[in-house]
Structures are given as structure tokens and as C-alpha cells.
Amino acid sequence: MSAVLDELAAGGVRLAVxxxxxxxxxxxxxxxxxxNLSVEGMMLTGAFAGAAGALASGSAVVGVGAAVVAGLVVALLQAVLSVTxxxxxxxxxxTINALALGGTTYAARLWFGDGGAGSVPGFDPLPVPVLRDIPVLGPALFQQSALGYAAFAVTAVLAVAGxxxxxxxxxxxAVGEDATTADRCGLPVRAVRYGVVLLTGATSALAGAQLALSEVHSFSDNLTAGVGYLAVVAVIAGRWRAWPTMLACLFFGTAQALQFAAPALGLHVSAPLLTTLPYVFALLAVSGLVGRSRAPSALTVPFVRGT
Incomplete structure (x- = not known):
């Protein structure tokens, strides 16, 4: 049973990254x-660009760079449409998600052929001696790839800095609560919004690269399979706070991992039901059944100077 719990914890964290x-x-x-509902499209574009860049150059690091550039391009499109x-x-x-799905599917046919990306250079696990042997937490936290450890660092830095x-x-x-007042106080509202959208493009592209280069070492059509939407839901479930959002991500990741660990745990539940479990939890989170929360007042509200 201990080995099963270790596997469940490791799978949950891996899927939560x-x-x-x-x-x-x-x-x-x-x-x-x-x-940014386009997080899904940013992730998918980053995954494709990461796999394509790694395969063309023979370097996973170059693949990560290509992923970030591609994610920033998609984010710039989102920023121009929504902010400007x-x-x-x-x-x-x-719309951006639909374009990303169709574009990456078509580009994958041209770049990789009908057989898909196959095996591309990626990041292998780098177990940390001693720490990896800690029950449950060791396999979950200290057997990540270099990109996985970088993901933990980026997430923590953004949580503290933001x-x-x-x-x-x-x-x-201030910009999210009352953009007009923030503007009158001298804050560059459009610059702040452009900055955070581009930041989302970079982190989402890294997430896509993590899937393509650390998890599967390849690219296939619709590789992200809705993970981007779950990331948006995690923010809502976390009530727009950093640490609760992280917990929501870990919860969703564990729910996804449960479908693989269920037989070993003696849970006789159909595979399709377990596959939909994270999305059921996501629906409960969005519906407000996990507790009341208040979204930023200016969320989705365009900023018009002088209003």
C-alpha cells in the first residue's frame, strides 16, 4: 500500500506541474x-514549438526557448485583442484556442509527418539523493526533471513577487479592482495588463513544454487535452489567491492520477468515470459549492480612459 501511495503522490504532483x-x-x-481562456491555446502552441525546436536542434533547452517565444506570440495576440x-x-x-488546435494539428502534419513527433530530446528525471527516499513526499517532489524543478521555482517566485x-x-x-482610479493615480493600466498577459503566455508555454519534453518526449494532436482550462478553473477555485490556487492544482493533479492508481487501491470504478473526475471537481469549484469567493471587480471589463 505504501508503494501505491508513493505512486499516487508522485503521479499527482507530476500532473499538477x-x-x-x-x-x-x-x-x-x-x-x-x-x-485568458486562451491558456489552453498558449500551452498547446508551446508544446508544439517545444517539440519542434528540440527535434530540429537536438537540444531540449532550445525547445524550451522556442516554446516560450511561441507562447509570447499567442499572448501578444490575446493582449492586443483584449487590452487594445x-x-x-x-x-x-x-477563438485563440480553436486556432491553436487547428494550427498545431496542421503544423504537426507538415513538421513531423502523419506518424507524429516520435521521440524528441527532452528532460529526464533527476532524483535528489536522500531526499528522494522520504516516504510519499520523496518520489513526488524530488524525482522531477530539470524543467519540473524550474516549474516549482517559477511558481514560488511569482507567488511571492505577486x-x-x-x-x-x-x-x-489596483488595476483589477478599479482601472479608472488606478489610471488617475498614475498607474500604467494598459502596460500592467499587457505585462501580465505576456507573463501568462510565458508560463503557459513552459507548461506545454513540460508536457511535451518532460512527460512524453513527443508531440501529438491536442496534447494538452483541456489542461489549460483546468488551470483557469484552479484560479477560480483558489479564490484568486496564490497558495489556495496551488492546492487546487495539486488536487486536480491527484484526481487525474487516481485513474491510474485506483485498481491498486482496490477502487473498482470505471475508467471513463475516473477520467471525468477532475472536471467534475472543477465544475463544483466554479459553481461556488466549495465556498463563496469574489472575483476582481474589473475582471473582463475593458479599460477606457476617461470613463
Whole structure:
């Protein structure tokens, strides 16, 4: 049973890593008033670019760089549409996701052929001596790849730097609560919103690269399979706070891992039901059944100077 719990914990954390990365940027973006449903598209584009860059160069590090650049391009499109042109953020997000799915599917056919990416250079696990032997936590936290450890570091840095007690965190919250007043106080509202959307593009692209280069070492159609949407839901379930959002990501990751560990735990539940379990929990979180929460007042509200 101990080995099964170790496997469940390790699987849950491994599946939560992309969620942690993507939600770290999305949390700041939503606090600043911009909802990026396009996180899914940013992740998928990053996964494709990461695999393509790694395969072309023979270097996983180059693949990560290519992923970040691709994610920033998608994020720039989202920022132009939602911040500059003040388009509906929900519509633009869904549209970008559809474009990313179709574009990466078509590009994968051209770049990799009908057989898919196959095996591309990636990141192998780097177990930490001694620490990896700690029951439950050891296999979960200290047998990650280099990109996995980097994901933990990026998530922690953004959580601390974007805290509500920091200058940056206060500026983000001011823009997300009342953009007009923030503008009158001298805060560059559009610059702040552009910045957090681009940051979301970078973290989401890293999340996609984590899937492609650390988890499967390849790329396939719709590799992200809705993980980006779960990252957005994790922010809502976490009530727009960093540490609860992280816990939501770990919860969703463990729910996904449960479908693989259920037989060993003696849980005789159908595979399709276990597959849908994370999305059921996500629905409960969005519905408010996990507790009341208040979204930033200016979330999805376009900023128009002088209003």
C-alpha cells in the first residue's frame, strides 16, 4: 500500500506541474482584470514549438526557448485583442484556442509527418539523493526533471513577487479592482495588463513544454487535452489567491492520477468515470459549492480612459 501511495503522490504532483505553471501567470492576469481562456491555446502552441525546436536542434533547452517565444506570440495576440481593441475576452480566448488546435494539428502534419513527433530530446528525471527516499513526499517532489524543478521555482517566485503586500502585487490588484482610479493615480493600466498577459503566455508555454519534453518526449494532436482550462478553473477555485490556487492544482493533479492508481487501491470504478473526475471537481469549484469567493471587480471589463 505504501508503494501505491508513493505512486499516487508522485503521479499527482507530476500532473499538477503544468497546472501550477499555467495558473501562476493566469492568477496575476485575472487579478489585473484580464481573463485568458486562451491558456489552453498558449500551452498547446508551446508544446508544439517545444517539440519542434528540440527535434530540429537536438537540444531540449532550445525547445524550451522556442516554446516560450511561441507562447509570447499567442499572448501578444490575446493582449492586443483584449487590452487594445477591447474585444470580449471570453470570445477571443475560445477563438485563440480553436486556432491553436487547428494550427498545431496542421503544423504537426507538415513538421513531423502523419506518424507524429516520435521521440524528441527532452528532460529526464533527476532524483535528489536522500531526499528522494522520504516516504510519499520523496518520489513526488524530488524525482522531477530539470524543467519540473524550474516549474516549482517559477511558481514560488511569482507567488511571492505577486503577493498583495508587494508593490507589484498592489499595482496588479489596483488595476483589477478599479482601472479608472488606478489610471488617475498614475498607474500604467494598459502596460500592467499587457505585462501580465505576456507573463501568462510565458508560463503557459513552459507548461506545454513540460508536457511535451518532460512527460512524453513527443508531440501529438491536442496534447494538452483541456489542461489549460483546468488551470483557469484552479484560479477560480483558489479564490484568486496564490497558495489556495496551488492546492487546487495539486488536487486536480491527484484526481487525474487516481485513474491510474485506483485498481491498486482496490477502487473498482470505471475508467471513463475516473477520467471525468477532475472536471467534475472543477465544475463544483466554479459553481461556488466549495465556498463563496469574489472575483476582481474589473475582471473582463475593458479599460477606457476617461470613463
Amino acid at each position: 503544468p497546472l501550477l505553471l499555467a495558473s501562476a501567470g493566469e492568477l496575476l492576469s485575472e487579478r489585473a482584470g484580464v481573463l 481593441l477591447r474585444a470580449d475576452q471570453i470570445v477571443t480566448g475560445i 503577493a498583495r503586500r508587494t508593490t507589484w502585487g498592489l499595482a496588479v490588484d
